[in-house]
Amino acid sequence: MLARFPHAKICMLAHRPRLSRLLHASRIKEDSRWPDWNVVIGIEVHAQIKSKAKLFSNTLTSGLHDPPNTHVSLYDAAFPGTLPHLNPKCVELGIRMAIALNSEVQRRSAFDRKHYFYADLPTGYQITQQYAPFAKGGFLKLSKEDISVRIKQIQLEQDTAKSTFYPRQQHTAIDLNRAGTGLMEIVSEPDLRSPEEAGDYVRTLQSLLRCVGSSDGNMEQGSLRCDVNVSVNRRGSGFGTRCEIKNLNSVRFMMIAITSEVRRQIDILQSGSSVPQETRGFDEDRAETYSLRNKEDAPDYRYMPDPNLPPLFLEEAFVTDIRQRMPELPDATRIRLQSLGLSSRDIDVIMDVDSGREVGVDGELRPGAVAYFDSVASGRDPRVVVNWITHELLGQLAFRKETFSDNPMTVEQMGELIDLVQSKTVTGTSGKEILRHILTTRTLNMPSQLAEELNMLATSDDTLLKQWCSVAISALPNEVDKVRKGNMNAINRLVGHVMKASKGAANAQAVKTILTEMLS
Ligand SMILES: Nc1ncnc2c1ncn2[C@@H]1O[C@H](COP(=O)(O)OP(=O)(O)OP(=O)(O)O)[C@@H](O)[C@H]1O
Ligand SMILES: [Mg+2]
Ligand SMILES: [Mg+2]
Numbered sequence: 001m002l003a004r005f006p007h008a009k010i011c012m013l014a015h016r017p018r019l020s021r022l023l024h025a026s027r028i029k030e031d032s033r034w035p036d037w038n039v040v041i042g043i044e045v046h047a048q049i050k051s052k053a054k055l056f057s058n059t060l061t062s063g064l065h066d067p068p069n070t071h072v073s074l075y076d077a078a079f080p081g082t083l084p085h086l087n088p089k090c091v092e093l094g095i096r097m098a099i100a101l102n103s104e105v106q107r108r109s110a111f112d113r114k115h116y117f118y119a120d121l122p123t124g125y126q127i128t129q130q131y132a133p134f135a136k137g138g139f140l141k142l143s144k145e146d147i148s149v150r151i152k153q154i155q156l157e158q159d160t161a162k163s164t165f166y167p168r169q170q171h172t173a174i175d176l177n178r179a180g181t182g183l184m185e186i187v188s189e190p191d192l193r194s195p196e197e198a199g200d201y202v203r204t205l206q207s208l209l210r211c212v213g214s215s216d217g218n219m220e221q222g223s224l225r226c227d228v229n230v231s232v233n234r235r236g237s238g239f240g241t242r243c244e245i246k247n248l249n250s251v252r253f254m255m256i257a258i259t260s261e262v263r264r265q266i267d268i269l270q271s272g273s274s275v276p277q278e279t280r281g282f283d284e285d286r287a288e289t290y291s292l293r294n295k296e297d298a299p300d301y302r303y304m305p306d307p308n309l310p311p312l313f314l315e316e317a318f319v320t321d322i323r324q325r326m327p328e329l330p331d332a333t334r335i336r337l338q339s340l341g342l343s344s345r346d347i348d349v350i351m352d353v354d355s356g357r358e359v360g361v362d363g364e365l366r367p368g369a370v371a372y373f374d375s376v377a378s379g380r381d382p383r384v385v386v387n388w389i390t391h392e393l394l395g396q397l398a399f400r401k402e403t404f405s406d407n408p409m410t411v412e413q414m415g416e417l418i419d420l421v422q423s424k425t426v427t428g429t430s431g432k433e434i435l436r437h438i439l440t441t442r443t444l445n446m447p448s449q450l451a452e453e454l455n456m457l458a459t460s461d462d463t464l465l466k467q468w469c470s471v472a473i474s475a476l477p478n479e480v481d482k483v484r485k486g487n488m489n490a491i492n493r494l495v496g497h498v499m500k501a502s503k504g505a506a507n508a509q510a511v512k513t514i515l516t517e518m519l520s
Contacts, residue, residue, distance in 0.1 A: 031194060039262050040231045040239055041198050042152075042190035045205055046183050047097075047215040048159060048223040049090050052362045055158050055182035056084030056127065056309075064221055068175035076180045078122035083308050090182035091312070093363050094134060094156055095322050096212040097184060100329055101151050103138030105319050111156075111309040114301045119174055120161040127306055128185070129155035134312065140188075141331065143204045145197060150189040159183050184214070190229065190239065195255040195262075202226060202251050207330055207355035213363040219250050230258055231275070232265045240265070241275045245282055245289050257282040261289045327365050330355070337370075340382040349390045353404045369404050375411040380418060388418055392432055396439055408442040409435070417447040429504035430456040459505045462514075465498070468506060469514050472497035483519050491515055 031039070054061055054076065062071040075082040098105050110132035113125040133155035139148045161179035165172045186205065192198045206217035206224060216223040226248045231240035245261060248254040265275045279298070280289040293299075328336070330351060337347045350369050357368030367375075369389070377385040393414070397407060421431040425448075434447050434456065443450070451457050459465065472494045473480055482490035491512060498511045 033259075034232070034262060034266055036235055037232050037262075037266055038235055039193055039258075040190045040233065040242075041192035041194075041258060042229040042242070043188045043192065043198060043201060044227040044229070045186045045188075045202065046157075046159075046225045046227075047186065047205075047209055047217060049093050049182035049184060050213065050215050050223075050359050050361060050363070051087060051089045051093060051182055053087050053089070054180040055087055055090050055156065057180055058085070058087070059180070061181050062177035066177055068173070068177060070177065072176040072179070076122070076176055078124075084127065084306075086309065086312065087182065089362050090156060091134070091314075092322055093182075093212075093214040094154065094184045095314075095319060096326065096363065097186070097209060097214045098135035098138065098154050099319075099323055099326055100208050100212050101135075101138040101140055101154070101186070103135035103151055103154055105135050105314060106133065107316075108132070108311050108313055109134040109156075110311040111306040112303045113306050114303055116299050116301060118160070118163070119172055120163040120179070122161065122176065122179060126158050126160065127309070128157035130303065132311070134314070140201065140204060140208070142197065142200045143207070143330070144200045147191075147197065149191045149197075149201055152187040152189050154187070155185045157183050157185055190231075190242075195258040198228065198258055199251045199255045202254065207351075210355060210357060210359050211327060211330055213327070213359050213365050216359050219248075222249070225249065226254055228254060228258060230261045230265070232262055232269065234269075240269070241277050243275065243278045243280050243289070245280045246292065248282055253282065253284055256287050257289055260287055264289065333370055340377070342382060342386050346386045346390050349394065350386065353394065356403070358405055372404075372407075372411060372414075376414045376418070380415065381422075384422065385418060388414065388435075392435055396436055400439060402439075407439075409438050410444070413438060413444075413447055420447055420451060424458055424460075424507065426451045426456050427458045427504055427507055429499060429508070430458065433504055455503065456505055458507055459502065460507070460510075465502075465506055465511060465514055466518075468498045468501045469494075469511065469518055471501060472515070473518065480519060483515075491519075 031037075049055070050061075052060060054073075057073045057075040059071050059073040059076055073082075075084065095105055109129055111127050111129055112131055114128050114130065115125040117124055133153040135154040136152075138151035138154075140151060141148050159178050159181040162175045162177070163172050164175070188201065192201055202219075202224075206219075209215040209217040209224070218224060219226070228245045228248060229242040230245065231242040233240040243261060243265070245257050248257055261280070268275050277295045279292045279294075281292050282289050333351065333354075334347055337350070338344075342350075350373055354368040354370045358366050360366045373382075373386060373389055376389070393407065393409065394404065397404065417431055417434055420426045421428055426434065430451065431447075434450050434454070437443070437450060437454065438447075445453075476494055476497060479490045479493045483494070494515050495508055495511050498506050498515075499508060
């Protein structure tokens with residue numbers, strides 16, 4: 001082709017400067033860990049699709065704690081004569097992620113068989129979409145840095161079974177529960193330039209997967225797995241040879257693995273040798289990567305179209321319907337919260353909690369911290385509401401070693417509590433006390449009722465306030481002396497005394513005014 005049309009190739013190059021080159025050139029900044037070197041990273045993320053049933057059978061997908069081999073159909077166990085049936089829910093959840101990544105959903109995609117022989121692959125091949133994926137292109141804007149990472153493609157594929165080796169007995173046990181669960185492989189272009197950017201990429205992707213309800217995206221539990229491709233090159237020269245590090249199971253380890261791999265490749269190049277293309281593993285204890293196989297003994301996957309699965313044709317209407325039902329994506333949420341006057345810090349806190357929310361099965365969208373905030377803030381001052389959620393609610397939950405998903409406080413309870421404090425029906429101190437009471441007892445009673453039961457209605461009774469102030473003045477003569485000598489800070493101890501005596505029912509500001517009058 002090139003030999004026949006050499007000019008065509010030259011023209012294309014002249015008119016269409018490669019985007020990756022431009023991106024690369026514009027982002028060369030020195031990294032003090034390896035001055036003179038550029039690091040290039042591309043990541044393949046395998047996200048387990050949170051569908052009720054597997055990709056090609058109607059067996060229910062399994063959880064971590066299900067007993068082995070209890071979620072297996074004849075098809076999953078590769079009995080001869082059984083046939084695959086594509087689960088449309090897996091396609092829908094894949095499309096949701098493709099839309100969130102600005103990818104182009106393909107009207108036609110197809111399934112291939114990728115052959116390899118492991119005990120955890122009962123058929124001897126994995127069905128995948130390497131050559132005709134259902135989505136191509138797109139980009140992901142990182143959450144921490146102002147960088148866009150291009151997406152190469154997103155493909156549907158089957159997960160393998162799980163094998164566990166028992167060294168004493170010298171045997172391997174196979175659990176077919178996971179076999180055939182839907183995965184989507186999200187392949188990035190080699191646009192990442194440091195271990196930190198790679199970490200940010202995976203974390204941003206995790207939040208997005210959870211936001212659209214496509215996957216739990218949990219690396220520790222194996223519902224998200226990364227293969228990281230790393231190469232280095234001297235500044236000003238072209239990309240180096242990549243090594244692929246397989247099966248990293250936490251973002252932290254992934255970043256350590258990249259750092260160690262970068263140093264290893266730089267050492268090789270500095271010694272005058274070249275980096276061989278390899279697949280490598282990561283030894284967590286030694287914080288080093290090690291060779292699994294090189295290019296020569298790379299398996300020949302013998303890709304072939306799967307004869308049992310026709311190409312997948314997606315109707316425009318199917319994709320449009322999914323597009324219309326998409327939830328608000330994190331970028332849009334951030335802009336909306338900013339427009340409500342929330343500080344970046346509060347937005348970070350609430351969105352961070354939100355990104356850890358549970359994902360429902362089959363794409364059911366579960367409300368998280370942002371939805372909770374939205375409901376409570378409806379008709380109320382958003383800044384007051386976010387303050388109660390981030391400082392008081394999340395603070396108390398953290399103190400109790402609980403997370404937002406353990407929050408027993410309903411939107412109605414939180415809303416009424418804020419109203420009671422805003423209208424000075426209860427003081428801020430009592431409000432916090434009522435919140436603690438709800439978290440501890442998990443009561444469904446409304447805060448107004450609790451304020452009465454717990455004797456926490458704010459007192460506006462001047463005579464009572466004055467009585468408490470007099471008691472405080474006689475109890476703390478030293479403080480009284482200091483205030484009289486002009487040290488107004490000392491008045492806070494007196495106010496504190498009154499607050500304690502009133503069990504939080506006194507209004508601190510009113511008490512301060514009365515004390516100042518009494519002592520002047
Ligand atoms: N020079 C390079 N340095 C670092 N990463 C690279 C380089 N060239 C390509 N990559 C990245 O390598 C990855 C290749 O993934 P892809 O799924 O296309 O192929 P593969 O690894 O051969 O296939 P698989 O592992 O799925 O069988 C991409 O993320 C790409 O961005
Ligand atoms: Mg791949
Ligand atoms: Mg790969």
